[in-house]
Amino acid sequence: xxxxxxxxxxxxxxxxxxxxxxxxxxxxxxxxxxxxxxxxxxxxxxxxxxxxxxxxxxxxxxxxxxxxxxxxxxxxxxxxxxxxxxxxxxxxxxxxxxxxxxxxxxxxxxxxxxxxxxxxxxxxxxxxxxxxxxxxxxxxxxxxxxxxxxxxxxxxxxxxxxxxxxxxxxxxxxxxxxxxxxxxxxxxxxxxxxxxxxxxxxxxxxxxxxxxxxxxxxxxxxxxxxxxxxxxxxxxxxxxxxxxxxxxxxxxxxxxxxxxxxxxxxxxxxxxxxxxxxxxxxxxxxxxxxxxxxxxxxxxxxxxxxxxxxxxxxxxxxxxxxxxxxxxxxxxxxxxxxxxxxxxxxxxxxxxxxxxxxxxxxxxxxxxxxxxxxxxxxxxxxxxxxxxxxxxxxxxxxxxxxxxxxxxxxxxxxxxxxxxxxxxxxxxxxxxxxxxxxxxxxxxxxxxxxxxxxxxxxxxxxxxxxxxxxxxxxxxxxxxxxxxxxxxxxxxxxxxxxxxxxxxxxxxxxxxxxxxxxxxxxxxxxxxxxxxxxxxxxxxxxxxxx
Ligand code: G1P
Ligand code: ZN
Numbered sequence: 001x002x003x004x005x006x007x008x009x010x011x012x013x014x015x016x017x018x019x020x021x022x023x024x025x026x027x028x029x030x031x032x033x034x035x036x037x038x039x040x041x042x043x044x045x046x047x048x049x050x051x052x053x054x055x056x057x058x059x060x061x062x063x064x065x066x067x068x069x070x071x072x073x074x075x076x077x078x079x080x081x082x083x084x085x086x087x088x089x090x091x092x093x094x095x096x097x098x099x100x101x102x103x104x105x106x107x108x109x110x111x112x113x114x115x116x117x118x119x120x121x122x123x124x125x126x127x128x129x130x131x132x133x134x135x136x137x138x139x140x141x142x143x144x145x146x147x148x149x150x151x152x153x154x155x156x157x158x159x160x161x162x163x164x165x166x167x168x169x170x171x172x173x174x175x176x177x178x179x180x181x182x183x184x185x186x187x188x189x190x191x192x193x194x195x196x197x198x199x200x201x202x203x204x205x206x207x208x209x210x211x212x213x214x215x216x217x218x219x220x221x222x223x224x225x226x227x228x229x230x231x232x233x234x235x236x237x238x239x240x241x242x243x244x245x246x247x248x249x250x251x252x253x254x255x256x257x258x259x260x261x262x263x264x265x266x267x268x269x270x271x272x273x274x275x276x277x278x279x280x281x282x283x284x285x286x287x288x289x290x291x292x293x294x295x296x297x298x299x300x301x302x303x304x305x306x307x308x309x310x311x312x313x314x315x316x317x318x319x320x321x322x323x324x325x326x327x328x329x330x331x332x333x334x335x336x337x338x339x340x341x342x343x344x345x346x347x348x349x350x351x352x353x354x355x356x357x358x359x360x361x362x363x364x365x366x367x368x369x370x371x372x373x374x375x376x377x378x379x380x381x382x383x384x385x386x387x388x389x390x391x392x393x394x395x396x397x398x399x400x401x402x403x404x405x406x407x408x409x410x411x412x413x414x415x416x417x418x419x420x421x422x423x424x425x426x427x428x429x430x431x432x433x434x435x436x437x438x439x440x441x442x443x444x445x446x447x448x449x450x451x452x453x454x455x456x457x458x459x460x461x462x463x464x465x466x467x468x469x470x471x472x473x474x475x476x477x478x479x480x481x482x483x484x485x486x487x488x489x490x491x492x493x494x495x496x497x498x499x500x501x502x503x504x505x506x507x508x509x510x511x512x513x514x515x516x517x518x519x520x521x522x523x524x525x526x527x528x529x530x531x532x533x534x535x536x537x538x539x540x541x542x543x544x545x546x
Contacts (some may be wrong), residue, residue: 006035010036010151020143021129022126025121035076038076038156039156042077049081055086056077059091063281070166074174078177089166090166094382095116096380109130120281198231200393205232205233217241221244224239224382224385255369274398284379286380290403301364314362319340319361320355325345325475326367343355343463358464413505414502417500418502418524431536434532456475458473482523
């Protein structure tokens with residue numbers, strides 16, 4: 001085997017965003033494209049001295065191009081002095097499992113191959129993300145350095161060794177580098193068994209609790225089967241669509257009531273199971289559904305926080321909570337009641353890393369179906385599902401009873417997100433610019449029964465490293481706690497996506513049964529009249545409402 005230096009042209013790619021680099025598969029298949037990005041990762045990390053015995057973790061969500069990309073990454077890792085690579089069997093590792101394996105094996109970092117919930121297959125998307133030694137997404141300083149390398153590099157280094165057998169557990173070599181094919185589920189399952197009361201949850205299944213977990217033909221299938229049906233004794237068939245497919249069965253593996261409509265329909269049917277859940281392409285998102293009730297992610301975070309001490313891994317209580325800015329303030333109310341802090345961060349899981357590393361927060365959540373804790377440094381779909389199962393087991397109540405009891409105690413935060421996808425990017429920018437200009441005049445203004453308490457473009461100063469993130473979204477907070485938030489998506493692949501987030505606080509249980517779009521109707525009108533969204537985009541209604 002030998003190592004080659006191959007000439008290449010700099011990479012004409014976007015900056016890797018909060019979720020790494022996401023592009024069409026066809027783009028990744030262009031000669032040198034994948035190699036350029038991987039070279040930029042290794043140049044940023046710098047070659048390790050042999051004495052460091054540096055190891056990295058590699059795995060993906062099983063989408064089309066996963067196996068090919070892994071073989072290339074392995075050959076390039078061998079050419080850059082990596083001593084050992086841990087790869088999931090079959091190239092499979094969910095995003096939370098990568099985080100778990102990095103931490104457990106004290107790896108230097110990890111490469112996650114996924115475009116999360118974006119469609120897969122030859123015509124779909126592919127993605128690459130680098131995670132650092134704490135198991136979490138690389139911070140901006142590192143992703144910026146990678147981007148700079150992609151613009152400047154003129155060659156990449158690769159071994160002509162391999163390919164490595166990915167389907168058999170065990171070790172092999174490329175050059176001096178050891179490749180260890182590991183069970184993708186084992187370390188993750190062991191961690192879950194330490195955090196949750198597996199005995200109580202098993203008893204719940206033995207007692208007849210019926211559950212439906214929709215893996216949406218994506219990576220969480222093998223994890224859910226091994227843990228729910230294997231370790232916890234749920235009946236076979238509890239996990240549906242459990243086989244990861246290269247094109248996710250043609251579906252859109254994003255667990256929300258729109259994309260997981262089949263699960264929602266099931267949970268509303270006459271023979272609905274007691275508990276329903278779904279996860280996304282790479283296994284980091286979750287949706288929680290009870291019989292006839294879908295729990296909003298913002299409520300789920302607040303409910304988990306309020307009940308955290310019921311799960312063994314959190315029996316000592318929680319330190320603090322962090323939520324992304326557009327996530328509802330339901331968690332803030334719980335934090336107040338518990339006397340702990342609640343941090344508001346920009347959108348994207350990477351902002352939680354420092355807070356968890358500094359032991360300032362235990363639980364984190366985003367409205368976009370992401371929930372997690374300091375057990376790893378990524379959001380974790382199955383973790384949230386197991387948390388809910390633990391709550392059902394200990395409280396002996398249904399999902400709906402738990403949610404209603406929470407609203408009765410803390411009040412209900414009606415919540416909805418309206419997405420306007422693939423709108424003209426210039427029009428979207430013009431709308432945001434005009435809105436920013438209006439902000440100084442909004443405070444104190446009244447709109448019907450709402451009076452604006454605060455209007456700004458969210459700026460976040462990290463309490464740990466004091467880095468500042470500006471322009472993180474428009475917040476318009478009303479005196480009664482209701483809010484309107486507007487921001488542009490950072491993950492869309494076509495034009496711009498405008499996200500409008502709406503939240504109305506209602507303390508009185510007599511008013512906890514309004515259909516959310518109705519409850520929010522007045523705020524929706526106010527948001528449109530302030531932003532001129534329809535005027536700028538020419539769109540009458542959102543593409544997706546969740
Ligand atoms: C979306 C979600 C955000 C999440 C990100 C990655 O980003 O809104 O909460 O962290 O995907 O999963 P956006 O497209 O809004 O920038
Ligand atoms: Zn994901």
